Amino acid sequence: MKKNILLSVLSGLLLWIAWPPTSYTTFFLFIGFVPMLIAIENIINSALPKKGKNIFNITFLGFFIWNTLCVYWVYNSLKIIGPIVAIPISLIPYALGPLLMATACWLYYRLRRVTGRGISLAGLVCLWIGYEYLHQSWDLNFPWMTLGNGFAVSHQWIQWYEYTGIYGGTIWIWLINILIFLLYTGLKEQQTIKIRTRLVIALTLIFILPLSFSLYRYYSYKEQVNPSNVVIAQPNIDPYEKEETPAAKQISILTQVSDSLAQTNTEFFIWPETAIPDYIDEDHILSSNYYLQIKRFLNKYKNGNVLTGGETYRLYDKRTNETASPLSGGGFIDNYSSAINIENSPKVQFYHKSRLVPGPEALPFKDELSFLKPVFAHLGGATGVYAGQLKPGVFYSQSGIGVTPVICYESIFGGWIAKSIKSGSQFIAIITNDAWWENTSGKDQHLDYAKLRAIETRRWVCQSANTGISAFINQRGDIVKRTKWWTKTAIKQDINLSSDITFYVEHGDYLPKVGSIVAILLIIFITISVFIKKRN
The missing domain is CATH 1.10.1760 (Arp2/3 complex 21 kDa subunit ARPC3)
Structure with a gap:
C-alpha cells in the first residue's frame, strides 16, 4: 500500500x-x-x-x-x-x-x-x-x-x-x-x-x-496586415490601500501613463479591471465626474476609445429581473463588475462580467443557498454581489472595430470568448487586477492562459493588469511586449485586427460536449x- x-x-x-x-x-x-x-x-x-x-x-x-x-x-x-x-x-x-x-x-x-x-x-x-x-x-x-x-x-x-x-x-x-x-x-x-x-x-x-x-x-x-494602435496602461495601485487613492486620482494616473505613449492615431486605451473603483449609475453615467474626466482626456484623440473596468449599478422601481436585490429604502438594484467603452461621442457601451468567481463574486446555487446571504452580509463578506449577462459582449468603436471585453477570471473560459469572436470581434481585451494574488505564480499563470485564447481565436490579446503583468500577445500566442510586476507604466503596439473565424470559434466546445455525453452513458451503464x- x-x-x-x-x-x-x-x-x-x-x-x-x-x-x-x-x-x-x-x-x-x-x-x-x-x-x-x-x-x-x-x-x-x-x-x-x-x-x-x-x-x-x-x-x-x-x-x-x-x-x-x-x-x-x-x-x-x-x-x-x-x-x-x-x-x-x-x-x-x-x-x-x-x-x-x-x-x-x-x-x-x-x-x-x-x-x-x-x-x-x-x-x-x-x-x-x-x-x-x-x-x-x-x-x-x-x-x-x-x-x-x-x-x-x-x-x-x-x-x-x-x-x-x-x-x-x-x-x-x-x-x-x-x-x-x-x-x-x-x-x-x-x-x-x-x-x-x-x-x-x-x-x-x-x-x-x-x-x-x-x-x-x-x-x-502569417498575420494579415490590418493595424490598429493600442495603448495598455498599468497604474500600479495597491488594491489593499485603494481607499488612500481616490477614484479621480486613479483616473489621473491612468491618463498620465496613457498620454506618455499615445499617438494621434491611437484607437484604444486599455485600462485595468479596477480602474474606476467607485460605483457609477449606468443610467446617469454622462453626468458622472469620472466619465467627464475621461472625456477630457479623449479630446486629444479623435478616434480614441477608453476601454476600462469599473463598478456600476442600475436602479429599478420594480423587480424586473431575478438578479436585482431589494434596497432598504425601497426599489431594487443590480450591481455589476463592468467593462466600459467610452469614445468621443455620447455613446457609452457596457459589458457585465458574467463568468463570476464562485464565492467572492457569486453565490453558487443561489436559489438553494439563499439562506447564506445574511451570513456574509453580517460578517462583512462580498459573496454574491454581482449580476451578469446572458451573452458575451462586443464593443464597437466609431470606426467599426470590434473588441471582446474580458474581465479577469473570464479569460480561462475559451468557449465564452469564442462566442464573442463569432459575433464580430477583431481582438481581445483582458482587463484584470491580479494584485489580489500578490507576487505569486497566479499572475503568471493568468497571462500564460491568455496565450491559449489567442491561438483558439487567432486574435491579438491585449491584457491590462493593475499591477502587472500587462502584455500584448499576437495571433500565434507569442508575448510581443510585457510589463514588469508592480510597476507604473504603459506599453503600446500596432496590433493586427482579424475577422477570420477559426474552426473552434465556429463550433465551440464540441469535444467536451461529446465526451460528457459518453461519460453519462458510461455512468448509466x-x-x-x-x-x-x-x-x-
Missing part, C-alpha cells in the same frame, strides 16, 4: 512540475499520470478489500498535491473577504477539483469491473473530460486546472487549438499517458512483441503528428451493471 501512495504522490509532483508557469518541463504532462495508473492497476490486481475506496483515496492524494501546489495563491485572493466563515465557503470550488478527479478514477475502476482494460481506459478519457466540462459549466466552476491549460508555456506545441480548444490538449495528454502505461504493463505481463510494436507505433504517431503539425503551423503562420449483478 505504501508503494501505491508513493506512486500517487509522484504523479502529483510530476504534474505540478509540468504546470505553468514553469518552463521547459511541460513534457512531464505526458508521463504524469503513469505512476497513478500503475497504482490503480496494483490495487485492482491485489487482494485488498474495498478496492474502490482505496483507489479513490490514493488518487485524491495525488490530485490534491498537484492542485494545491499549482493554485496555492487562491488563498491570497480570498483574504479580502475576511470572515472566518466566508473564506472556507469561498474555497469550495477550488477544493472540489481533486474530488472530481478522484471520482473519475473511481468510475474508471467501476467500469473496469464490467469491461476490459482497453475499453475502460478509453472510458476514463471521456469520464475525465466530463469532469472538466462540468467544472467549467456549473455554479461551482473553476476550470483553471483543465489539463489542456498545461501547454500554455509551450504554445508552439498546440497551434491546433484553433480546431479543438484546450480539450484537445486534455485528450492528447491522456492518450500518451495511457499508451506509456500499457507499454509498461505489457513488459510486466510479457505481452507479445507484435502487441508492443503496435503500441510503440501508436505512441510515436500520436506524439509526433500533432506536434509536427503544430510546429509547421506556428512557423508558417455502470449503474445498470451493478443493479443486474446484485439481482443475480
Whole structure:
C-alpha cells in the first residue's frame, strides 16, 4: 500500500512540475499520470478489500498535491473577504477539483469491473473530460486546472487549438499517458512483441503528428496586415490601500501613463479591471465626474476609445429581473463588475462580467443557498454581489472595430470568448487586477492562459493588469511586449485586427460536449451493471 501512495504522490509532483508557469518541463504532462495508473492497476490486481475506496483515496492524494501546489495563491485572493466563515465557503470550488478527479478514477475502476482494460481506459478519457466540462459549466466552476491549460508555456506545441480548444490538449495528454502505461504493463505481463510494436507505433504517431503539425503551423503562420494602435496602461495601485487613492486620482494616473505613449492615431486605451473603483449609475453615467474626466482626456484623440473596468449599478422601481436585490429604502438594484467603452461621442457601451468567481463574486446555487446571504452580509463578506449577462459582449468603436471585453477570471473560459469572436470581434481585451494574488505564480499563470485564447481565436490579446503583468500577445500566442510586476507604466503596439473565424470559434466546445455525453452513458451503464449483478 505504501508503494501505491508513493506512486500517487509522484504523479502529483510530476504534474505540478509540468504546470505553468514553469518552463521547459511541460513534457512531464505526458508521463504524469503513469505512476497513478500503475497504482490503480496494483490495487485492482491485489487482494485488498474495498478496492474502490482505496483507489479513490490514493488518487485524491495525488490530485490534491498537484492542485494545491499549482493554485496555492487562491488563498491570497480570498483574504479580502475576511470572515472566518466566508473564506472556507469561498474555497469550495477550488477544493472540489481533486474530488472530481478522484471520482473519475473511481468510475474508471467501476467500469473496469464490467469491461476490459482497453475499453475502460478509453472510458476514463471521456469520464475525465466530463469532469472538466462540468467544472467549467456549473455554479461551482473553476476550470483553471483543465489539463489542456498545461501547454500554455509551450504554445508552439498546440497551434491546433484553433480546431479543438484546450480539450484537445486534455485528450492528447491522456492518450500518451495511457499508451506509456500499457507499454509498461505489457513488459510486466510479457505481452507479445507484435502487441508492443503496435503500441510503440501508436505512441510515436500520436506524439509526433500533432506536434509536427503544430510546429509547421506556428512557423508558417502569417498575420494579415490590418493595424490598429493600442495603448495598455498599468497604474500600479495597491488594491489593499485603494481607499488612500481616490477614484479621480486613479483616473489621473491612468491618463498620465496613457498620454506618455499615445499617438494621434491611437484607437484604444486599455485600462485595468479596477480602474474606476467607485460605483457609477449606468443610467446617469454622462453626468458622472469620472466619465467627464475621461472625456477630457479623449479630446486629444479623435478616434480614441477608453476601454476600462469599473463598478456600476442600475436602479429599478420594480423587480424586473431575478438578479436585482431589494434596497432598504425601497426599489431594487443590480450591481455589476463592468467593462466600459467610452469614445468621443455620447455613446457609452457596457459589458457585465458574467463568468463570476464562485464565492467572492457569486453565490453558487443561489436559489438553494439563499439562506447564506445574511451570513456574509453580517460578517462583512462580498459573496454574491454581482449580476451578469446572458451573452458575451462586443464593443464597437466609431470606426467599426470590434473588441471582446474580458474581465479577469473570464479569460480561462475559451468557449465564452469564442462566442464573442463569432459575433464580430477583431481582438481581445483582458482587463484584470491580479494584485489580489500578490507576487505569486497566479499572475503568471493568468497571462500564460491568455496565450491559449489567442491561438483558439487567432486574435491579438491585449491584457491590462493593475499591477502587472500587462502584455500584448499576437495571433500565434507569442508575448510581443510585457510589463514588469508592480510597476507604473504603459506599453503600446500596432496590433493586427482579424475577422477570420477559426474552426473552434465556429463550433465551440464540441469535444467536451461529446465526451460528457459518453461519460453519462458510461455512468448509466455502470449503474445498470451493478443493479443486474446484485439481482443475480
